Amino acid sequence: MSGLLCFLLCLVMVGLANSAKFDELFHPAWALDHFIYEGDVVKLKLDRYSGAGFASKSKYMFGKATILLKLVEGDSAGTVAAFYMSSDGPYHNEFDFEFLGNTTGEPYSVQTNLYINGIGNREQRLNLWFDPTKDFHSYSIFWNQRQVVFSVDETPIRVHTNMEHRGIPFPKGQAMGVYSSIWNADDWATQGGRVKTDWSHAPFIATYKSFEINACECPATVAEVDNAKRCSSGENKKYWWDEPTVSELSLHQSHQLMWVRAKHMVYDYCSDTARFSVMPAECVHHHH
Numbered sequence: 001m002s003g004l005l006c007f008l009l010c011l012v013m014v015g016l017a018n019s020a021k022f023d024e025l026f027h028p029a030w031a032l033d034h035f036i037y038e039g040d041v042v043k044l045k046l047d048r049y050s051g052a053g054f055a056s057k058s059k060y061m062f063g064k065a066t067i068l069l070k071l072v073e074g075d076s077a078g079t080v081a082a083f084y085m086s087s088d089g090p091y092h093n094e095f096d097f098e099f100l101g102n103t104t105g106e107p108y109s110v111q112t113n114l115y116i117n118g119i120g121n122r123e124q125r126l127n128l129w130f131d132p133t134k135d136f137h138s139y140s141i142f143w144n145q146r147q148v149v150f151s152v153d154e155t156p157i158r159v160h161t162n163m164e165h166r167g168i169p170f171p172k173g174q175a176m177g178v179y180s181s182i183w184n185a186d187d188w189a190t191q192g193g194r195v196k197t198d199w200s201h202a203p204f205i206a207t208y209k210s211f212e213i214n215a216c217e218c219p220a221t222v223a224e225v226d227n228a229k230r231c232s233s234g235e236n237k238k239y240w241w242d243e244p245t246v247s248e249l250s251l252h253q254s255h256q257l258m259w260v261r262a263k264h265m266v267y268d269y270c271s272d273t274a275r276f277s278v279m280p281a282e283c284v285h286h287h288h
């Protein structure tokens, strides 16, 4: 077999090997009776009594978490599904995907946000270039010491770059869990809260198919600083998330991101001068 062929095949095989069953990586975090298991598929149900959520069994530093998700079909107004990574405590870091439902025929919105040392207010919103209720699509969060990248079907939709050299804090010292949930948020989610959840259309169901966490696992018994050291490349170990090829977007990915921002972005906190009298520091230096 030629080296290149093996390289490609081996990549595919590693990809398959890493795609795990739900209960290898996760457990239900709340409302166990709102989980439906159908083979490799896991469904989370929202009705007027409860939503549901799951959490990873472990915490991680750096790497990538990916899910395949099909969102609530038909009328999903008022509902929010989320996929996120978060650390614990008052100064926690968090990387969020929030999928805001809509009335039948109107587009879902995808909101992303980052909390750094306990502070969020970094929302961006976009409409997708496909209907996320018709099929499974992949949503992933990639994280290393240089950047946090949110991707949809491997197309980057947001990059948060490390600008610590300008004195801007970057989330990198805390191990993070991986989470997903669905709940009722009709006080704000759809058209600013004007459209309420229509419970006659319940249950609202988010469907998950495949789960991948390709990251450095951090045992709870190990101190945060030691985890940071363990999960960073050194003389004797090289982690894939520290490779130069993923230290920033490729040219192709930069073009994809520019396309997403030009065609699909509907809100960016960095352009919201009514909200911020002083622009957040990372916005001032942002290239995008």
Ligand SMILES: *[C@@H]1O[C@H](CO)[C@@H](O)[C@H](O)[C@H]1NC(C)=O
Pocket (backbone or CB within 6 Å): 100, 101, 102, 103, 106, 107, 108, 109, 189, 190, 191, 192
């Ligand atoms: C819902 O649809 C309306 C009308 O197309 C749109 O303005 C809005 O951004 C969509 N998303 C949400 C979350 O309201």
